[in-house]
Amino acid sequence: xxxxxxSASSKALFKKARQIVPPMLERFHKGQHGRVAVIGGCAxxxxxxxxxxxxxxxxxxxxxxxxxQQSAATVIKSYSPNLMVHPFLASSDTVKDSNxxxxxxxxxxxxxxxxxxxxVIGPGLGRDGVALKVVREVMKEARSRSIPFVLDADGLLxxxxxxxxxxxxxECILTPNVNEFSRLAQALGIDMPTPAPNATxxxxxxxxxxxxxxxxxxxxxxxxxxxxxxxxxxIAGGLKRSGGQGDTLTGSLGTLLAWRAAxxxxxxxxxxxxxxxxxxxxxxxxxxxxxxxxxxSPATTLLLIAWAGSGLTRxxxxxxxxxxGRSMQASDLTDEVHGSFLDLIGEPxxxxxxx
Numbered sequence: 001x002x003x004x005x006x007s008a009s010s011k012a013l014f015k016k017a018r019q020i021v022p023p024m025l026e027r028f029h030k031g032q033h034g035r036v037a038v039i040g041g042c043a044x045x046x047x048x049x050x051x052x053x054x055x056x057x058x059x060x061x062x063x064x065x066x067x068x069q070q071s072a073a074t075v076i077k078s079y080s081p082n083l084m085v086h087p088f089l090a091s092s093d094t095v096k097d098s099n100x101x102x103x104x105x106x107x108x109x110x111x112x113x114x115x116x117x118x119x120v121i122g123p124g125l126g127r128d129g130v131a132l133k134v135v136r137e138v139m140k141e142a143r144s145r146s147i148p149f150v151l152d153a154d155g156l157l158x159x160x161x162x163x164x165x166x167x168x169x170x171e172c173i174l175t176p177n178v179n180e181f182s183r184l185a186q187a188l189g190i191d192m193p194t195p196a197p198n199a200t201x202x203x204x205x206x207x208x209x210x211x212x213x214x215x216x217x218x219x220x221x222x223x224x225x226x227x228x229x230x231x232x233x234x235i236a237g238g239l240k241r242s243g244g245q246g247d248t249l250t251g252s253l254g255t256l257l258a259w260r261a262a263x264x265x266x267x268x269x270x271x272x273x274x275x276x277x278x279x280x281x282x283x284x285x286x287x288x289x290x291x292x293x294x295x296x297s298p299a300t301t302l303l304l305i306a307w308a309g310s311g312l313t314r315x316x317x318x319x320x321x322x323x324x325g326r327s328m329q330a331s332d333l334t335d336e337v338h339g340s341f342l343d344l345i346g347e348p349x350x351x352x353x354x355x
Contacts, residue, residue: 005236006234006344007234010311012289013231013289013307013308014308014311014344014345015345015346016304017304017305017307017308017345018345018346018347018348019263019270019296020256020259020263020296020301020304020305021259021347021348022259022267022348023268023349023350024347024350024351025350025351028267031063032262032267033060033061033062033259033262034061034117034118034255034258034259034262035061035063035065035116035117035258036053036056036061036063036064036117036119036120036251036254036255036257036258037065037066037067037116037118037119037120038052038056038064038066038067038120038121038123038251038254039067039068039089039119039120039121039122039125039135039138039155040089040120040121040124040126040153040154040155041066041067041068041069041072041073041076041089041123041124041125042068042069042091042124042125042126043069043071043093044124044126045072045123045124045125045126046068046072046076047244047247048123048153048244048247049066049068049072049076049123049124049247050066050076050079050080050083051123051244051248051251051330051331051334052120052123052247052248052250052254053065053120053251054080054082054083054334055247055248055249055250055251055252055333055334056120056251056254056255057082057083057251058337058338059251059252059255059337059338059341060259060338061254064082064083065083065084065085065086065116066083066084066085066086067086067089067109067112068085068086068087068088068089068124069089069091069093069126069128069131070087070091070093071091071093072087073085073086073087086108086112088108088109088112089109089135090105090106090130090134091128091130091131092129092130092131093128095130100130100133102133102134102137103137105133105137106135106138106141109138110137110138110141113138113141113142113145113147114145116147117147117257117258117262118147118148118149118150118254118255118257118258118261119142119147119148119149119254120149120152120250120253121138121139121149121150121151121152121155122150122151122153122154122156122250123152123153123247123250125153125154125155126154127157132158135158136162136165139158139165139166140165143165143166143169143171146171147171148171148172148173148257148260148261148302149171149173149257150172150173150174150175150250150253150254150257151166151174151175152174152175152176152250153180156174156175156176156180156183156184157180157183159174159187160183160184160186160187161187163184163188163210166213167210167211167213168210168211168213169211169213170212170213170226170299172213173213173216173257173302173309174210174213174214174216175215175216175218175249175250175253176215176217176218177219178218181202181203181206181217185205185206188210190205190209192205199221199232200223200225200230200232202217203223203224203225203230204225204227204230207225207226212226212227212228213227214302214303214306216249216306216309218246221233221234222310222314224303224306224307224310228279228280228281228299229279229281229282229285229286229303231303231307233310233311233314235310235311235314235318235344236315236318237314237315237317237318237321238317238320238321238322238328240317240326242328242329242330244329244331245313245330245333246313247330248313248316248317248330248333248334249310249313252309252312252337253306256305256308257305259305260298260301260302263301264298268350272293272294272295273295274294274295275288275295275297278297278299279297279299279300285299289304311344312337312341312344312345313333315336315340315343315344316336316337316340317333319336319340320335320336
């Protein structure tokens, strides 16, 4: 199935994103192409963490984990034997103390962090008070170790309640829908006029208010901003708005974050020169993206993978809708992840000699 009406500028950005994709080489061992954990899943919501972690796996991460409440673990395990499911997320069902030590309860999850490249926080998390306190501790620890994370759903609720959790942290991506975006803006005291002066203004302002956190504002056209540079996705999506489509986005972003870490850690030889200086304006970011033979800076790669993750998810939605129409469900997007990746980004040249 061919990619649909992709503009020349978007094709160029997807080609740039291919620089961050690790090639498939015999010398790599298990885990080097990504170890990603989704934190979420409770008795009421088992599908969201599954869809997120499966998108991560289908895009190409080596090891896909789900860290969930005990009530969700067996159910999620039954969905797929490919996922590693850990019932480490404490909840009020398992903790009877009225004033629990959240840091102690978070210790089994914190012990895993050194083995992970990226976290996805929020899918199916729910609003159990104990679980939310534990996740706050995990976020603080991940931030102290510069472990990147993606926030969605009730992970964004935590930011609405305490923006300091992510304020100024340049290694995270927020993925709010229209209601979540409004709550975040209200929490930051930002007045959002209706209609906004232009499509990108609100996203830029919220990103700046959070100290340059990267935001994917989901909508008819996804808007991606880090407060300095802003992109608008022109990739067509499907017309069905079934629940769970955003989980494909978060899982894809988890793998892209892991690949980004491998790129900056020099897992493979790219032959690129280091950039002369970090980009500090829209024009400098654009120049960096248009350059050739130069290694991309961390700020630019974060913006680029946010844009690529958005585009991949929209393409999955388009392909799934074309196949299923009104009956399309979130699981149909999962089946389209790899094909969408091949059509939009494609394998690095080094991989093609081995595939």
